[in-house]
Amino acid sequence: GQFSARLHALTGAKVLGVDLSEERVALLRSVGVDAVTSIEDAQAILPDGADVIVDATGANGIVPSAIALANELPWDDSHFNASRYVVQGSYPEDFCIPYQAAFQKRLTFLLPRDAQPRDFRTVLDFIKRDKLKVRDTMTEVVKPSDAPRIYRALQNREIMTAVFQWHD
Numbered sequence: 001g002q003f004s005a006r007l008h009a010l011t012g013a014k015v016l017g018v019d020l021s022e023e024r025v026a027l028l029r030s031v032g033v034d035a036v037t038s039i040e041d042a043q044a045i046l047p048d049g050a051d052v053i054v055d056a057t058g059a060n061g062i063v064p065s066a067i068a069l070a071n072e073l074p075w076d077d078s079h080f081n082a083s084r085y086v087v088q089g090s091y092p093e094d095f096c097i098p099y100q101a102a103f104q105k106r107l108t109f110l111l112p113r114d115a116q117p118r119d120f121r122t123v124l125d126f127i128k129r130d131k132l133k134v135r136d137t138m139t140e141v142v143k144p145s146d147a148p149r150i151y152r153a154l155q156n157r158e159i160m161t162a163v164f165q166w167h168d
Contacts (some may be wrong), residue, residue: 002027002137002160004088007123008054009033010131016050018042018069024160031133039065047073049105051083055105058089065096070105092155123152137161 001019005028009015017028017035022082028035036042049071055062070083085107087095097109127134139159142150150162 001054001089003123003132003134004054004056005033005035006031006132008052008128010126013052016045025137030136037151039068042069049083051081052086053083054086054088056088058091060091060095063095064101067098067101067105067107070107073104073106080106082108084108084110086112088112117138138163141165 001017005015005017009032010109015159017025017033018041019025019028019035020037020038022037024070025035034045041043049149050069051071053066053069055066067086070085071081073082074080076128083105085102087109102109123132123164126133136160140150140162142162144164144166149166150159153159154162
């Protein structure tokens with residue numbers, strides 16, 4: 001979520017991060033990205049809804065609340081750009097979409113699960129040029145042998161991010 005919000009902001013998008021953690025909200029704010037701790041606060045800031053919702057949580061319970069942030073479909077003939085819901089988070093199992101809520105907002109769901117080499121090059125270039133700050137998101141730097149412990153901690157949401165140190 002941190003990387004996604006920061007990358008979207010780098011591309012010129014107006015980003016509003018929503019996270020229940022005050023610490024992660026403060027982290028986003030420290031790099032110039034607007035962020036709040038509740039869907040209600042987000043709705044107050046975006047009364048017309050969001051064009052794009054990026055769900056980086058992997059938490060099934062968030063889907064109905066996130067859908068509530070989508071643009072409202074007008075009941076007239078005015079031009080309307082339906083919101084897009086990008087499922088970026090890795091869900092451990094299937095997740096449910098509240099059909100009526102998504103249908104009423106005419107949501108489009110996107111499930112991008114791959115990246116092209118140019119995407120990695122672009123991100124690494126942003127980091128190299130110090131446009132994308134990442135050190136503040138690294139909870140731990142560990143050896144690959146710590147992978148089982150780290151993946152459990154990530155799955156249990158005990159840490160935000162870990163980096164593997166592949167050589168000394």
